[in-house]
Structures are given as structure tokens and as C-alpha cells.
Amino acid sequence: MRTAYTSDQIRAAELALMATLPEGTLMGRAAAGLAVTCAGLLTGLHGRVYGSRVAVLAGGGDNGGDALYAGARLARRGARVEAVLAGSRAHEGGLAALRAAGGRAAAFDEARARETIGRADLVLDGLVGIGGGGALREPYATLAGLAGETPGLVVAVDVPSGVDASTGRVEGPAVRAHVTVTFGAYKTGLLVDPGAERAGAVELVDIGLGPHLPDPDAAALTDEDVADLLPRPGAESDKYRRGVVGIAAGSDRYTGAAVLSVGGAVRAGAGMVRFASAEEPVRHVRARWPEAVTTVLDPSLVLKSSLDEVGRVQAWVLGPGLGTGPDAHAVARAVLATDVPVIVDADGLSIVARDRALLRRAAPTLVTPHAGELSRLLDVPRERIEARRLEHTRRAAAELGVTVLLKGSTTVIAEEHRPARVNTTGTPWLATGGTGDVLSGIAGALLAGGLTCYDAASCAAHLHGLAARIAARGGAGGRSEAPIAALDVAQALPEAVRAL
Ligand SMILES: NC(=O)C1=CN([C@@H]2O[C@H](COP(=O)(O)OP(=O)(O)OC[C@H]3O[C@@H](n4cnc5c(N)ncnc54)[C@H](OP(=O)(O)O)[C@@H]3O)[C@@H](O)[C@H]2O)[C@@H](O)CC1
Numbered sequence: 001m002r003t004a005y006t007s008d009q010i011r012a013a014e015l016a017l018m019a020t021l022p023e024g025t026l027m028g029r030a031a032a033g034l035a036v037t038c039a040g041l042l043t044g045l046h047g048r049v050y051g052s053r054v055a056v057l058a059g060g061g062d063n064g065g066d067a068l069y070a071g072a073r074l075a076r077r078g079a080r081v082e083a084v085l086a087g088s089r090a091h092e093g094g095l096a097a098l099r100a101a102g103g104r105a106a107a108f109d110e111a112r113a114r115e116t117i118g119r120a121d122l123v124l125d126g127l128v129g130i131g132g133g134g135a136l137r138e139p140y141a142t143l144a145g146l147a148g149e150t151p152g153l154v155v156a157v158d159v160p161s162g163v164d165a166s167t168g169r170v171e172g173p174a175v176r177a178h179v180t181v182t183f184g185a186y187k188t189g190l191l192v193d194p195g196a197e198r199a200g201a202v203e204l205v206d207i208g209l210g211p212h213l214p215d216p217d218a219a220a221l222t223d224e225d226v227a228d229l230l231p232r233p234g235a236e237s238d239k240y241r242r243g244v245v246g247i248a249a250g251s252d253r254y255t256g257a258a259v260l261s262v263g264g265a266v267r268a269g270a271g272m273v274r275f276a277s278a279e280e281p282v283r284h285v286r287a288r289w290p291e292a293v294t295t296v297l298d299p300s301l302v303l304k305s306s307l308d309e310v311g312r313v314q315a316w317v318l319g320p321g322l323g324t325g326p327d328a329h330a331v332a333r334a335v336l337a338t339d340v341p342v343i344v345d346a347d348g349l350s351i352v353a354r355d356r357a358l359l360r361r362a363a364p365t366l367v368t369p370h371a372g373e374l375s376r377l378l379d380v381p382r383e384r385i386e387a388r389r390l391e392h393t394r395r396a397a398a399e400l401g402v403t404v405l406l407k408g409s410t411t412v413i414a415e416e417h418r419p420a421r422v423n424t425t426g427t428p429w430l431a432t433g434g435t436g437d438v439l440s441g442i443a444g445a446l447l448a449g450g451l452t453c454y455d456a457a458s459c460a461a462h463l464h465g466l467a468a469r470i471a472a473r474g475g476a477g478g479r480s481e482a483p484i485a486a487l488d489v490a491q492a493l494p495e496a497v498r499a500l
């Protein structure tokens, strides 16, 4: 598991560790690790460090200190290092070390900074780290913008400046890095968009913080974690032990969403899928997935909140393509009145956004909105949700008393009193119609198989992303990615499970 922490958690751990070490030890470790990564990148570019040009953007705090000390190490190896000092003060020891190693440094001047950054092979962003707060002030903001225009490689020190290390929030200009070298532990803001996307590839430098870290603020599951969590059938398994999932999805108008959701559940290993809907979607599901046991719902029975005719299920998926009219509302009411876990997705979310009381139930509930749907659930503008994904996912979990999976470039999962889970397995090709329906089916199968909402959501997001990548590459061994359809994602699920 890749665990991540807030700035405050890191700071507390650093204080505890620093108390056991001579002064400057931690910064020395950080700068040494940073310099090794930069040297590797420069060697990759030119075959050597000697003669390459490095621009150090140094803020007034210790983040600038790290960058200056690393610049000094590169200067000692023959790099031409120029530092732009952004603050009214600069880290004294770092600045002295850089100058002693033959590097140059000058206070910010826009024309000169533009030239220095424009010709650099590598720009080291040491403007602000975990001590940053709010939108970047000048001249930091201008420097972040100039770093964005450089043809050279951009390496962020600890976090890309302008990204909130604790949340991934970005307000105003922020550095977009190719590589972020982070110290001691991952910061949550490096895993959650928009911060994650600004960070590029993240490299962790161990400075000995491990024993002092508290429970994590967030975590991303690895393939091994998911393999351990996934329910696997044993010799004794029958369909009920593997999990029977009910899917209430589709309508005469939207039949595809139902086919995709059922496909996700079948391919993710449900013991059995019971599909309940109107006549037209039932016809489509039977044609595509003969494994599913279907029931054409009688609207008059559903109005009495009765799903008895469907048979026994261990979890429900509610919503894809369901519509939002009175019949759909009656189905939602009936499903949410059951005493088994329910996933509410798509149209189901529109229904509960209008009638939140439906979410007050004793059994666990998982909601799987994208930013627009969460915006309706929380009555918060979509842009605010996009900018503060983690915060709003957590808020929804607390306010609605459910587990929340927010879809997007990095999927975030929140449940009260648990670390947020972040999924990073996806591919941009996943952003296509119907993939969310497949995800709901996968999560349904896992929930019926006995996982909690928290684990079912995390594992479903992980597998969904892996399957999408496999589908986009035309198989686990493929190198380049190509467009995919939602059904391809469902079809690639077994290969994703095999690849774990
Ligand atoms: N502690 C340790 O053991 C270790 C810490 N390490 C390193 O220290 C880093 C933390 O250092 P830190 O605490 O000095 O804060 P830091 O990130 O440099 O920011 C403060 C500076 O930024 C400025 N500034 C802030 N917000 C701003 C804004 N919006 N816009 C513009 N400026 C803004 C602020 O300006 P001021 O408010 O003073 O005017 C001040 O100059 C950490 O990320 C890691 O790299 C490693 O060496 C490993 C050991």
C-alpha cells in the first residue's frame, strides 16, 4: 500500500526524527537524494552531468534550501547552476554551499529569470514545499509560469509549488513537473488531482521518517493489496458464497447502461447476476449476457416496495440508465428499502439527490458519482468539486453517511474515520461513455462477494483502471494505447485479475 500524509503529519514526524539527529542531517539526506535523481535525468539527456545547465528556483524556506544544496552537489559535478532567489531571504547554508561549489545566484529579475529558465536543461522547483499556503504570491507565481514554458525538464522539490501538499488543491498558477522528488513519505496532494497531475512521476527519498509516521491520511492500493482483498472461490464455493448481485438498471430508453453494468458484474466474478428492469432492457441483457437471471419488473408491485419476485441477492446495484421518472423512483425506493448493501450510481444519484431521505438506511451504501453528480448531491458548483476533490468526497461521506467513490482522473474513495483511498490505475482512454456503468457492476460483484463498501469501491476502481489499460493496449503485453469502448473494459477484466 502506498500511504500518504498531510503536511502537518509530515511536519510532526520530522520534528520527532530531527530531535534524534544532528542539525542539518535531514536536509542533507533530502538534498543528496534530490541530486541523485537530477543527475540521473541529466545523464539520460546528455550522457553526463558535466556541462549541463540547471536553473534552481529557490523560495525563502527550507524547500529552497533543499534545492540550493542539491544545486551545489550538481555544480560540484560540473553542471552550470544558476539560482533565482524568489524570497526576500534565501536559505543561508544552501546559498553558501551553492556559491562555494561554483554555482551562481541572484535575486529575482524577470528578464534574467526568463533567460536562465529558458536555456536550462533542468529546472529545479524549490519555491515552496509543505510550508506553502494559498495561491502563489509574486514573484513565485511568475516563476511557476516560466517553469511551465521551459523546454527543459522540470523537477519539483517535495511538491510542485502551487499545489497544496495536503489536499492536491491548486489555486492559481502551479508548477507542472515531469518528476517530483518527495521526502520521507508521499503527501496526499501528490496522489489526488489536480495536484497528482502536476506532480508527474513521483520519486520517494527515504530520510528515515518511517518510524515516526502516524496512521496515513490517504492510501493507494497496489496490485498485491487488491489480490489479497479479492474474494477467490474455493472448493466449497457455490453461487451464494461467491455472491449474488442484483442489478436494477436500464429503461426502455436506455438499454446500453444495463448491458454494461451486468457485463461488469459477470466479468468481475459474481456468483450470479439477477437483473431486474423493464421489458426492453431485459431483452437486451438476455441477448448479451445469458448468464444473468432476469425479471421484468411489474410497476404495480414495485410501487408497493416489493422486489420479492427478483429472488435473493446479497447486494444491489441501482441506477445506470434507470431514468428518473416515477417508475424509476419507485424502484430506487424498493432497492434502498432492502437490508443488503446498495451501490447507487448514475440516475440513482439524481433520484437520491432529490430525495436524500432514501439514503437513511441501516445497511451500507456506496455512492459512485462523477463531479457533476456530486455537485448535485452536495449542491456545490462542479468547478469547486474539481478543484477540491478530496475535500468534497470526504464531506459527502460525512454528510450523507455513506461510502463515496468520486470518479475522475484519479478516483477518490472516502468513508468516515478511514484514510481516503486513491486509485491511480486508470488511463485517459477511460473517459468514454459507459465505463462508469461497468464500474458499478464490478463494485456490485465485489460487494456481493463479501467485501465492505470501502474495499469493494477501492478494488473495483483498481481493476477497472487495469482492465481499461489492458483493453487500450490490446492485451497485457501491448505497448501503445488506443481508443476503447466500455464493453472492452468489461471483457478485459479477467485478464486484469490474472495480471494482479
Ligand atoms: N522539516 C524538515 O525536517 C525537512 C524539511 N525539508 C524541506 O523543507 C520544506 C518545508 O520547509 P519550510 O517549512 O521552510 O516551508 P517551505 O515549503 O519552504 O515554504 C515556506 C516558504 O515559502 C513561502 N511561501 C509560502 N506560501 C507561499 C505562497 N503562497 N506564495 C509565495 N510564497 C510562499 C514562505 O514565504 P514567507 O511566508 O516567509 O514570505 C517561505 O519562504 C519541505 O517541503 C522540504 O522541502 C527537507 O529538507 C527534509 C527535512
Ligand SMILES: [K+]
Residues within 6 Å of the ligand: 063, 125, 126, 127, 128, 129, 156, 157, 158, 159, 160, 161
Ligand atoms: K517545490
